[in-house]
């Protein structure tokens with residue numbers, strides 16, 4: 001039996017060259033775990049943030065570390081104490097950490113969802129982090145109500161594409177901010193107002209916002225306080241230091257995602273049935289992962305980049 005497998009890992013923090021395709025031991029599932037044969041994995045911003053050591057204080061991780069935050073595949077072996085999954089089951093999920101860029105991965109079985117019929121592995125791998133993080137960050141500061149004015153930075157990105165749809169379905173008035181090339185896309189998702197961050201300053205044209213979803217961070221977050229309504233709030237998935245950056249009379253919350261297999265299963269069913277749109281911008285092969293991680297840092301396209309392990 002072959003116990004060696006390919007994985008994409010970081011041995012020491014650094015730039016693009018710090019990521020390598022290497023051979024490592026295939027793991028064995030322990031208590032409450034299953035071994036998943038990974039068929040596809042999604043590329044996320046956390047890959048390059050860990051690579052560079054940017055989040056080493058928030059997430060102290062032992063090196064070397066295999067990157068990759070979400071996967072879809074098939075159960076290859078079942079560890080002790082797992083009764084609800086069997087060898088051959090199709091599963092999808094967020095790692096709740098990292099490790100998805102390996103041909104075989106052990107995962108806590110309780111964090112996995114069954115992949116719906118009608119959703120292939122590549123489409124499934126685009127969903128676990130972004131669809132759940134968008135839903136939870138949208139609801140992080142409270143329930144969404146009809147007429148609520150919601151501004152979304154990064155509306156064409158992995159999270160933003162879902163958040164526009166969720167907010168619209170809840171009856172909110174949605175202000176979506178994206179790049180020139182993606183304006184028609186965010187409009188097609190139902191945004192009421194579409195702003196081009198490359199040619200407009202949102203603070204010149206928008207005010208009285210009840211909720212800002214900050215999927216961009218940095219100076220975009222700093223400029224956003226002025227568009228809030230008196231009791232408005234900013235939820236950021238990018239700036240853990242949002243409280244330190246917040247003016248005294250304003251409300252801001254940091255959001256940190258966690259796997260939610262029940263919510264994921266529900267959202268994945270909606271994608272499979274076509275009632276929720278999920279956009280994949282590019283499908284790449286395993287050897288292309290290091291470059292795709294770097295491109296996530298330097299440039300982006302609407303939707304998600306997914307690794308197809310069969311390529």
Ligand SMILES: NC(=O)c1ccc[n+]([C@@H]2O[C@H](COP(=O)([O-])OP(=O)(O)OC[C@H]3O[C@@H](n4cnc5c(N)ncnc54)[C@H](OP(=O)(O)O)[C@@H]3O)[C@@H](O)[C@H]2O)c1
Nearest residue numbers: 045046133154156157158159179197215237255256257300
């Ligand atoms: N805290 C958590 O638990 C958590 C969970 C998931 C994700 N995240 C983080 O949340 C962020 C968003 O994730 P994602 O997967 O949606 O990223 P993504 O797919 O890279 O999307 C980011 C989007 O922001 C757009 N953008 C860049 N500058 C902008 C600006 N000034 N104004 C408006 N939009 C702008 C980009 O457009 P262009 O194509 O024009 O560059 C891109 O479409 C990332 O930083 C990610 O690491 C955090």
